[in-house]
Amino acid sequence: MPPAALRVSNLKKTYKDVVAVNGLDLEVFPGECFGLLGPNGAGKTTTIEICEGLTEPDSGIVEVLGLRWETDSKELRERLGIQLQETQLSDKITVLETLQLFRSFFRQGPSAEDAMGLVQLQEKRDARVGNLSGGQKQRLALACALVGNPDLLFLDEPTTGLDPQARRQLWDLITQFKKDGRTILLTTHYMDEAQQLCERVAIVDHGKAIARGTPRELITSIGVEHVIEVSTGSGAVDLERFRSLPGVRSVDRIEGGAQLQVSELHSTVPAILAELTHQNLPLTELRTHSATLEDVFVALTGRHLRDA
């Protein structure tokens, strides 16, 4: 196994009475895109900012590119690309001026013009930052993280607050950086983002990594391949009878029907239909989707990512 690009062990950080990070472990390998997935307040930002040397941990070990913040901060600053959650760059200067400014802070890296090309902002070259759209601002922030040609890229919620089209555009860029062989640690509370971009994911809740692995592994680990939602109009279903159907792992009542976590569709769906006939309930809607990281989070915590 190659030496880790980032290694965090037993990390702890408390703010007054809030435990933000509570014994978190993490290992990111060179060339991979690693995701910290968790709801708001899970401790993702605190963790990533400790890794970025911006916040002091209370205890725990942080090793970045084999170096320590206490002794090698000067070199680390040169080698890391950082995009913070919710940084607003200066509104009054242009895209190119912003990149020239940030480029001047680093020893080596692409020119400001080239960095602009990496995030496809050439046509906004001379536009003031204040006049950019949310997605364009976020791409500029990304370019600012790239001007030092970093060995490790930290992205904190890179697409939060963006419209779907802008998100997709940002995903394409990040996918491109991955192809260029960059190591990336990103945080997100969007399960589709983690699933789309990350080779490996750690699910974070209450300052702890409660699960770790590839998205596929995590989904398989809960033994649920598919999720079925049935709506029965006004009639109340008998959940207990659903529970005993073949292949059903768990059942929840939802508005106007039931949600079932199942391991395979082909045997369970006919059984559900037969059961509904038996209970004398109409079927108004039946939906299925493959299990996602969201379902993993639900299975592990009993809560949803967005409303946790």
Place this chain on the structure above:
Amino acid sequence: MRSHPLFQLILLRYREFIREPEALFWNFAFPLLLVAGLGIAFREQPPDIARVAVVTPQLAQSLRQDKQLVVDELSAEAALAALRAGKVTLIAEPGPSGEVVYRYDDTNPDARAARMLVDRAVQVAAGQTDPVVSTNALVREPGSRYIDFLVPGMIGMGLMNSGMWGLVFSIVDTRRRRLLKRIVATPMPRHYYLLSFLCWRLILLPLEVGIPLGFGVLVFGVPLRGSLLELAVWCLLGAFTFGSIGLLIASRAKTIEGASGIMNLVQLPMWIVSGVFFSADRFPAFAQPFIQALPLTALNAALRANMLRGESMLQMKQQAAALSVCLLVSFLAALKLFRWR
């Protein structure tokens, strides 16, 4: 080929400044307008022209012989109204037994002067002659007019305003945007960030001081009697002192509102008591030790001593000390308290 980070940061200061029209106005146009407006409002009046009212044509005739009097011939009622409104300072009217009665406020120095002029004109018209012949040799000294007092005060106030505002606004806004944290996350040495403000002040200073000073000297003939080099040193000392106070205010504040509240608290008393528009000596003696220790009081006194009286820095040691102590204390406190996030 990369440009130096300090150069880029100064460029950032320049760009943010030049692209903020309000800042340009407050820094350059506003002080000029104020000097011009006050200079015109308080321009030199030919001295001792007294405006008085009379109620009879005979009195009007005799008083108009005197060039120092402006005489309004009015009805008794209109004359009283003009006196109350301050349009005239004195009314001359015939008394019941042929004498002349002067109606005026004896606590008003202008009215007392008018009384003497009017009485003399009345006596001369009645045939009085001077037993001793006298003539006048007039001296009008620049340096003692209101505009001479005002221009150094405006320069001092300008140094305080721009020294504090530019710095505080910029730093607090950068912190609010979480851009300060982002800048600290780069390999750029932090002190360059603060250094860029210092350099930018040095670049701006000649303009900030030069414009009102040049205007005062060229348009109103305000004197420059002291050493220009020492004047520059005073301005530098003032600029750095107020810059340090600004840095201290900006060291923790997270919102512009919070910072400007503190800034007003610091600046407002100095606008009033530090001798910008009128002398600081007008305040009661018990307050003087405090007032004299304020940096703007010290700076204004020093600028006036240099420009109007040609005094050297050695004669203004107390002011130099007040400014230096303030600079040092606030700078050290700011460094200790400054929060980079």
